[in-house]
Amino acid sequence: MVRPKAAHYDRVQEYPWEIRDALHEAGLFGVWIPKEYGGHGGGVLDLCLVVEELSRACGGVGVLFAVNALGSFPILLGGTDEQRAKYLPDIAHGKRLIAFGLSERNAGSDAGGVATNASDEGDHWLINGDKKWTTNGGAADIYSIFAVTDPTSRSRRISGIIVEKGDEGFEIGRSEDKMGIRCVPVVECHFRDCRVPKDRILGARAGMGFKHAMMTLDNARPGVAAQAVGLAQGALDLATVYTTQRVQFGKSISSFQMVQAMLADMAAQVEAARQLVYAAARACDAGAKNVTKLAACAKLFATDVAMKVTTDAVQLFGGYGYMRDYPIEKYMRDAKITQIYEGTNQVQRMVVARNLVKEAGRLDHLKAFIPLPDHPNTIADQERSEAATAGA
Template identity: 50%
Template sequence: MTFDLFRLSEDHEDLRAAVRDLVADKITPHAASVDAESRFPREAYDALVAGDFHAAHVPSEYGGADADALAVCLIIEEVARGCASSSLIPAVNKLGSMPVLLAGSAELKAKYLPPVARGEAMFSYALSEREAGSDTASMRTRAVRDGDEWVLNGVKAWITNAGESEFYTVLAITDPDGRRGANATAFVVEKSDPGVTFGAPERKLGIKGSPTREVLLENVRIPDDRRIGAPGEGLKIALRTLDHTRITIGAQAVGIAQGALDVATAYVRERKQFGQRVADFQAIQFMLADMAISLEAARQLVYVAAAKSERGDADLTFFGAAAKCQASDTAMRITTDAVQLLGGAGYTQDFPVERMMRDAKITQIYEGTNQIQRLVAARSLLS
């Protein structure tokens, strides 16, 4: 009996190599300044657009590269290896536009996906609020129907790339007296819509090159044809979206961890103590081995989850949560160990591992905390 071992296709390997070269040349050299200056990585955006890696998930019928879920994860992983902030460009473009792909009308897709595919606009996702983070059903943003239009009021918090993106998927309560979890609706809001403004950038621990701001909605009037799906289906669409996009956060975490392992391995090969390379001490070798083993396990889980996303497997919810949870916990451990391996040098900004450790932390929090991921996984097992 013969069978094929699991492996990336030649096309996937070629894609990884192309993205890795682009990142080394155009993105990594700017990562430290992007972090230090807390500025949007414009160099990375331009490079990703030029390579058609900024929104590769968009189907070809809308001018996109039609990349599969695994290909998108490879792009995000390789970009995050050099600059986590920059990896949020392809990741958030997918997150913001996924509700449109899953439940939007043909007209909505035709209007909003081509500009994203061309690199003329980014697409953000506005679900969370200050008092409705993990408990999304408690959101206070409201949308009231007025003839063929909707009027939106509220404040969305922690919105990635807010102010830079032109388009936003916004969730709002449309039936305040309706059943909890079945009374919200999704809409596309444009940056240029009257009544849309943004709060001050959050002062964050990491991913400082990706602006995180409130989206303020004050009597924002939009036509009904910008509604995504039927009224009341917003949270269902949001959860379906996260099943697919949590995997991209796992890919980001894998990339951050790989970058930290690369730096730590190179450092201990060169650094000498007690007359020999630090890499020659068995205790250090054990640390490196544990880092590499846990990283590869997380990577394979992300890839399997990506394959399930592409197929739409019934167990995607479990695997999406598991991949995000495992990869982000792994990234936090590996980046912390990388700082330890560099000693005092690792604690300084002369080396990138301190930045990577700060960047890794958010992967345990956004798109659902890892405590929520464990609940999702457990409920999938028990259902």
């Protein structure tokens, strides 16, 4: 269903409702949602397996599916029981689609700098501002958005708020013309005195939005990484088939050692990325402590692999790989976004390094073996001093 339609939806840049219907009929929208809210109770690993498989055929369809997890995680991880009971069953049953609106024109990597604000008007919130790059916007019925509810607070400035299609003052704006993942819409969302009931604020109290957004990204980044693994595997599959069929110098090009080395490196990188993604997904499901670092490692490693492997796959197709008549260039275009969204890979490296430094205290026992330059205390120094003492 997905592969035969991939080129068409990429060309026309339209939401593939027939594919959404097929995913719905297969019951896949409930994969990551707990059974008590109508899902299959599978968690992040199961989500990753589905995203990987879909992305192997079309990266756009992979994100079309995964973005519903991204949008629903703020409710699942930060919402009240009532909010979970109200929204998650419809998402699990594929009746309603959901989007995640954090980024703004001037708040991308610096997500804490969002300017969209929601003021407390007694029995309702009044939202004003604009969101940029909302994936699934327009197709979605529910939006988990993040707005400033207390501009005076440093730590509790932002809250997650649920906005629904049809809410007064909420409008979908321009839809982007994209390099890849073209079948899924990425839009601007506008809020002009948008009025939502008081109980739409995520969680028991306002001000938890930044925490909810970060928890969401920890759980969603393995999904982006799984999209990358699927894209890389899909490109490797096509390159393997092509190189065994394409004949030059009277032989299939797969018989040339340089081509074989490329295929082997691609396969090793895809498998390494896959194992890291599964490890991160399992850590999320187990509620492990180091999940932020591991999820960021998986996202940056797998998406860099996807970019490298899809580019090498185009190379193995030669000139034909550069042509839109062939399915391989789409993999390279679809792969690029995985290095950018849900935090660029520079941001992932910042997250990993920050966590490494934070954890450095656990390695204090190693200090004795690493003398600082102005405190000569090398093992050789110690041995010399012991020898001197023994001699004395």
